[in-house]
Amino acid sequence: MEERVCRICFSEEQQQEGQVLISPCKCEGSQKYIHLSCLRKWQRTVQLSGSNHPEEQDAEDRHTVCNVCKGTFELPPQDRAEMMSDLAGVHASDIAPGLLLVTKRNTESAAANIENLAIRAFIEAKAAHFRRAVYILTEVTPGARDGSDVVLGVNLCRALDAPSLECLSCRLTPDQLAAARTRGVEVLWMNGGPVKPRQVSAMAVLRRVRERLVEDVQVLLSAEGAWVAQGSLEAVLALAEEEAALTEGEEVAVLAWAGFAQWSRTQLLGEMARGSWGWCHGAVEDVRLSARIGGLWEDLRSGCRLQWAPSNELSREFEQRFAAQPQDTQQVEAVTALVREFEALRRDTEPSIRNGLASNRGRALQSCAHQ
Numbered sequence: 547m548e549e550r551v552c553r554i555c556f557s558e559e560q561q562q563e564g565q566v567l568i569s570p571c572k573c574e575g576s577q578k579y580i581h582l583s584c585l586r587k588w589q590r591t592v593q594l595s596g597s598n599h600p601e602e603q604d605a606e607d608r609h610t611v612c613n614v615c616k617g618t619f620e621l622p623p624q625d626r627a628e629m630m631s632d633l634a635g636v637h638a639s640d641i642a643p644g645l646l647l648v649t650k651r652n653t654e655s656a657a658a659n660i661e662n663l664a665i666r667a668f669i670e671a672k673a674a675h676f677r678r679a680v681y682i683l684t685e686v687t688p689g690a691r692d693g694s695d696v697v698l699g700v701n702l703c704r705a706l707d708a709p710s711l712e713c714l715s716c717r718l719t720p721d722q723l724a725a726a727r728t729r730g731v732e733v734l735w736m737n738g739g740p741v742k743p744r745q746v747s748a749m750a751v752l753r754r755v756r757e758r759l760v761e762d763v764q765v766l767l768s769a770e771g772a773w774v775a776q777g778s779l780e781a782v783l784a785l786a787e788e789e790a791a792l793t794e795g796e797e798v799a800v801l802a803w804a805g806f807a808q809w810s811r812t813q814l815l816g817e818m819a820r821g822s823w824g825w826c827h828g829a830v831e832d833v834r835l836s837a838r839i840g841g842l843w844e845d846l847r848s849g850c851r852l853q854w855a856p857s858n859e860l861s862r863e864f865e866q867r868f869a870a871q872p873q874d875t876q877q878v879e880a881v882t883a884l885v886r887e888f889e890a891l892r893r894d895t896e897p898s899i900r901n902g903l904a905s906n907r908g909r910a911l912q913s914c915a916h917q
């Protein structure tokens with residue numbers, strides 16, 4: 547009787563998931579069997595090592611055709627979205643509003659070796675959005691089955707330097723914000739992310755105002771006795787003023803973001819698989835804590851809520867790429883100052899938003915920009 551062992555790892559069939567032996571091509575004898583997981587791993591290795599160029603990708607067939615018998619594998623390779631969600635150990639449907647993404651990076655820099663400070667600052671201006679960052683997903687717009695969904699989120703951990711209302715797509719005036727302050731509502735400005743730095747969105751944690759549907763506002767998170775209203779600044783501010791009127795003396799905070807981060811679902815799953823992000827479901831308390839800039843990232847990193855991708859082909863490559871590099875403190879400070887200027891400049895010069903998101907909130911923000 548022939549011995550049933552895997553042609554890759556030479557071990558027998560196991561009960562665990564993926565450890566069944568299959569015979570995916572026309573090979574016989576010692577080449578006949580392979581673990582489902584071993585073939586999957588081989589296919590991924592080919593897919594991940596391959597060129598990004600579509601023509602060369604088409605020419606690559608080592609993951610679809612057996613190199614011994616030239617037969618087509620009966621196990622078709624996964625599409626990219628499926629592969630990434632498998633590597634990350636996260637179900638595609640978990641990518642939903644309310645999910646927290648916590649960056650692994652704190653100070654290490656991919657640009658630390660670049661001599662030219664201006665070029666370095668240019669790279670840093672982007673990287674700064676993803677350092678000590680906690681993004682909360684606010685919107686997922688379904689795309690095709692290939693994982694092209696549009697995923698949006700804002701950073702809960704980064705204050706906005708010197709916000710000026712004229713540079714933002716927002717119809718509120720400084721006087722209106724001052725009036726809100728006298729009614730007990732404080733607006734805290736946050737840097738939402740690298741995309742559309744003039745576009746404004748907001749959140750508030752509400753306790754006395756009951757959870758309900760309001761135009762331009764969604765219930766992002768909900769817990770017993772509190773909820774997070776998320777949407778246009780005008781609508782969230784109105785709810786916060788309602789809350790303040792019911793609250794004696796206690797200040798109500800509105801978090802207002804300029805800009806946001808955007809991914810496709812596949813891209814985000816790829817970053818999660820690579821180990822760039824840990825994740826967990828957000829809680830009302832997280833949004834409340836985010837007003838205390840900086841603390842949330844540390845809390846989540848040191849706590850036990852976060853899930854990380856299991857070690858995989860992509861995460862190992864990532865670890866090597868981001869091995870710690872020594873940094874010169876003076877240069878770091880100079881670059882940080884340049885980054886701040888870059889960002890302010892971008893906000894001042896970007897044309898106001900006319901083509902926003904294809905969502906209610908996007909349309910609301912656009913109409914706010916028109917008026």
Ligand SMILES: [Zn+2]
Nearest residue numbers: 552555581584
């Ligand atoms: Zn095997």
Ligand SMILES: [Zn+2]
Nearest residue numbers: 571573612615
């Ligand atoms: Zn074969």
